[in-house]
Amino acid sequence: MGAGDVDREFRARLIELLGEPLMVDDPLVTTAQAALLLEVPPQRVAGLIRAGHLPARSRAHRRLLLSDVVRSGLDQWMSVAEAGVVLGLGQTGVRRLITAGLLTAHGKELPLRREDVDVLARLRESWWSVPTAASALGVDADEVHRMLRTGQLTNTCDIARPVYRHEVAAFLATRHHPAPLKAS
Incomplete structure (x- = not known):
């Protein structure tokens, strides 16, 4: 049409x-x-x-x-409360995402673009919480926090889901398959 x-x-x-x-x-x-x-x-x-x-x-x-x-x-515009429903968060959680720069607010009323919220919702599906990442890695939460601080894992800027699932998978792959030693 x-x-x-x-x-x-x-x-x-x-x-x-x-x-x-x-x-x-x-x-x-x-x-x-x-x-x-x-x-x-x-x-x-x-x-x-x-x-x-x-x-x-x-x-x-x-x-x-x-x-x-x-x-x-x-x-194409939605409120913080509507975004919370899409993202499975409360309004405070959505405001944290705005503060972290993961969503951009455009004014006070109906500040969020639906497309931005939908994209973030899809991205968040592949992000893990610290306990989930710790379980997958077989370590405790403190170790995951250390890995995030030292750069072994990259922080997503999402407090609720700070760990990229693909990075955990890549880390596990390198741990199970170490690089071959070079002949001297």
């Missing part, structure tokens, strides 16, 4: 919603109408306006151009 098809789809939905034909090419819609068109809560639309992600053409009544609403990608 191309951009023109999307515009036509939303125009048709707006005509159906209003019950009358549109008189202009790019009509102004209310936040409530935008929310109905995009099937999101009105608070999401209002939050995006306050955050500057969606330009309101009339501040007093928060009127939006239909084209801006269509292009806004309202579903």
Whole structure:
């Protein structure tokens, strides 16, 4: 579906919603109408306006151009709480990820890009906690912390899952298969 098809789809939905034909090419819609068109809560639309992600053409009544609403990608932004659900963390955990630089916040309301959160969620699947890494390595947690401090393992910057699984596997492989000795 191309951009023109999307515009036509939303125009048709707006005509159906209003019950009358549109008189202009790019009509102004209310936040409530935008929310109905995009099937999101009105608070999401209002939050995006306050955050500057969606330009309101009339501040007093928060009127939006239909084209801006269509292009806004309202579903591409999420709150810290929503990110927590995706990542399996509380809001404090998500804020730690922001502080660590693993997520970038873009404003106060609905600050996170859904794509960034989804990418981090996929990455975190291959990260291990210290106890999990310690179990895989057959050492205690203190030894894993020492390995992270000395650079034998690289820290992911995620407090809950600081160990890369692939590094543990590589470390185990070198421990079980030492490099051959060179002949002198």
